[in-house]
Amino acid sequence: MKVTLERNHLLKSLGHVHRVVERRTTYPILSNVLINAHDGQLELRATDLDIEITESVPAMVGVAGTTTVPAHTLYEIVRKLADGAEVNLETDGTNEQMTITSGRSNFNLTCLAPDGFPDLKSGDFSHKFTLKAGVLKNLIDCTQFAISTEETRYYLNGIFFHTMSEDNGVILRAVATDGHRLARAESEAPQGSEGMPSIIVPRKTVAEVQKLLGDDDQDVVIELSDSKIRFELGGVVLLSKLIEGTYPNYEGVIPKDNDKRLAVDRNALKQAVDRVSTIASDRGGKAVKLGLSEGLLELSVTNPDHGTAREELPIEFEHEGFEIGFNARYLLDIIEQVHSEQAIFMFSDSGSPTIVQSEDEADRALYILMPMRV
Template identity: 50%
Template sequence: MKLSIERGTLLKAVSQAQSVVERRNTIPILANVLVEAEGNEVRFRATDLDIEVVDNAPAQVHQAGSTTVSAVTFHEIVRKLPDGALVELTADSAAGLLHVAAGRAKFKLATLPKEDFPVMASAEYSANFTAAAGVLRRLFDKSKFAISTEETRYYLNGVYMHVADAGAGDLVLRCVATDGHRLARIDAPLPAGAEGMPGVIVPRKTVGELRKLLDDDEADIAVSVSETKVRFATPGLTLTSKVIDGTFPDYTRVIPTANTRKLEVDAADFARAVDRVATVSSERSRAVKMSLDEDRLILSVTAPDAGAAEEELAVAYADEPLEIGFNAKYLLEIAGQVDRENATFLFNASGDPTLMREGDDDSAVYVVMPMRV
């Protein structure tokens, strides 16, 4: 194998691929990236056995071939090469080396046989559809904060992507995440071809890697889904992942429908005020008390070891007075999802789950459990 490639193009491709590689590996080949040169492009493939990333980049291929090389070391070398450099890669399979040359810099890297590299088996996908990157980014970005980190409830360690009925027979593409303390449910119009899609739980790590495909709002992402795998692809990059083998709980039962006490507040002002009053506590889980009266909200925190804080906000509220407490971190994360000017909270009683949405928009709904204060 012998090829020439521009340093910036190479760095982008290797960065995408090496990010899925686990830093500590008991299987040496999993620390490597598979480099395959053919035609007028070079392909970089990396996997941790659960996720596989394949990145294609244009290159001058002088001799087709393939090899595997340490992903982290190769990425670090390319990252430190000067901008605009032309990088030459030459594989010496007899010596088990990959020669990397750019200007006067030359490196020899140990390789492992390409035959040892595990390639994820291609699945028969039961649903294939195309969605705009901006739509997918909104679905996953607004829901991922609620993913559980509790390994014993592994079926909550991801985002549940499925087709749902939004009422009146309208089908939507929906993403849901919950950790039992808060829940996010985000809807988007159902893309053509997604109607028969099986519901799948996309793992937390995959959601993080997927974010790198979704930077360009105008890009179209080809999505393929089966019972065991999900694949997201652009013309140059393909991300394939196993899905979590488990059943996502019936989340509809925890979304309150009878909450009638309505609070409207400027989302940015609210987030800043919560952040300020929570400063007096060193505990991340410190409860923030919300005291509601007519068109007035008082946020307060009492920390016996540090002091107390209180801030008043002008709001729209016309129901009975209410006092309710929430984990400050959860309030901040939910308020941080609001793209519109106003956040709308719907309360029932101080011990019941609270519903939050963006203005009158029902396509993004959040539920947060209260705390005793």
């Protein structure tokens, strides 16, 4: 193999593909990136057996060929080369070493035979549709924070996507929950997604797709089956396995009779929660107590080891007062997702789940926060 290409092009592609490579693996080949030079382009591919990313970059191919080299090492070498430099990649006759030269810099990397590089075969996809990057980004941004990290309930370790029919047509819905909070976002279902299987996209896949999303108007082509999903965007192809399992009936968690409405300045609430939670105890679950009365919200934290904190905020609330407690970090996570000037809270009582949403009716995201005893 003998290839010449521009350093910035190579760095950008390596930046996309090397992220899926685990730094510690029992299979040496999984530490490598597959490099395939042919037809005026250099194709890079990396996998961890659950996710596979492929991207091609333009290159001057003197001699076609395929090999694999350590992904993170190659990325670091290219990252430290001069901006805009020309990079030459060349393997010897045995294909056991790759020489990387750029200006006066010269590196030799040990290669592994490409025959042993795994291929995450896509199989047949039952559905194919296109989403705007901005729509997909919003679905992910609104729900990603609520993905569970508890491995025992593996079916919660991703975002649940499905379509459903409503009076205004078919919608595409994204849901995530960790048992303490639930996030739900939705958009108009794109053509071709109707009747798609309900799927759970793993947390790592979601994070990688989010990093790849560019301009909001960029098209993202999505293909899926019961077991795999494929994203194609901006010349990058990401193929991933899906989480096998049944997502719980999240609709049963969403309260239907929360009739006590509270409206509060979103930024003021965020700052107040952040301030009073400074002294909250991790042992106590970072608990913050909200005391609601007509026109006034009192936030308070009590830490036996450090003292107390209290702050008041004006609110719109015209119901009988009560107190309710939340995990401060969970509450802040949800406030971060509300992008209108005011955040709307719908309560039932101090022991029931609370609904949080934007005052903007066009924002169709909805959040559920479980209370805690304080």
